[in-house]
């Protein structure tokens with residue numbers, strides 16, 4: 001078991017890659033707090049885990065609420081007694097527009113993609129220190145590695161996460177707390193449909209969503225979308241002790257798109 005005796009958190013664990021990760025980590029022996037704003041789906045993830053003999057609980061709330069983003073860490077520590085890992089995976093696709101941008105949109109992009117991640121991280125570090133170390137993983141994107149005319153706000157936030165992870169990796173490495181980033185390419189989840197069909201993205205307006213998704217997927221050397229489980233595999237590796245000498249890394253899982 002690759003995550004035996006590990007206790008931790010997966011945010012956005014009700015759907016897509018987060019769900020795939022929560023289920024996989026539990027199958028590898030971890031106890032998982034499944035965090036999501038969608039309570040019914042978070043509970044469904046937990047049911048899948050427990051039906052297979054794993055350990056998990058669901059916590060529902062909005063990670064843009066600072067108290068909730070901090071509180072998930074304390075609740076997990078209370079329920080499990082320990083905290084070994086945090087996959088701060090939740091994110092927001094953000095609007096596409098630049099001209100005419102209401103800076104409230106900027107705040108929303110930064111709130112879920114960065115501020116909430118920071119809030120959970122702040123609370124997690126002392127508990128990991130208590131444990132003699134831990135592993136933190138953020139979800140950026142290929143949009144955090146190169147620019148895109150369609151997602152400047154998203155890119156700001158996702159690049160920011162990489163800067164944060166690299167800085168924390170240096171600061172907390174001496175305490176055996178590793179901080180890494182996974183950068184998914186185009187992945188077949190509900191968020192992808194939101195991303196390609198944002199109402200303010202004029203380049204895609206009126207086009208068929210399935211076709212837009214197909215075109216995005218074919219833009220990598222492997223010529224297809226990622227499956228959520230393929231991102232979860234990378235997350236499993238980075239969070240587990242198998243990656244014990246990896247910190248401050250931003251790993252593209254993108255079918256070669258950024259090669």
Ligand SMILES: NC(=O)c1ccc[n+]([C@@H]2O[C@H](COP(=O)([O-])OP(=O)(O)OC[C@H]3O[C@@H](n4cnc5c(N)ncnc54)[C@H](O)[C@@H]3O)[C@@H](O)[C@H]2O)c1
Nearest residue numbers: 012014015016017037062063090091141186187189190191
């Ligand atoms: N799908 C892609 O192509 C892709 C590519 C690169 C990066 N990402 C990143 O992956 C992460 C998740 O995306 P996904 O594709 O797995 O999405 P998804 O749509 O499958 O799941 C997102 C989950 O986040 C939850 N959520 C949304 N807002 C929330 C909030 N305020 N508080 C708590 N939970 C909230 C939703 O309820 C949902 O369950 C994001 O950080 C996203 O930026 C996605």
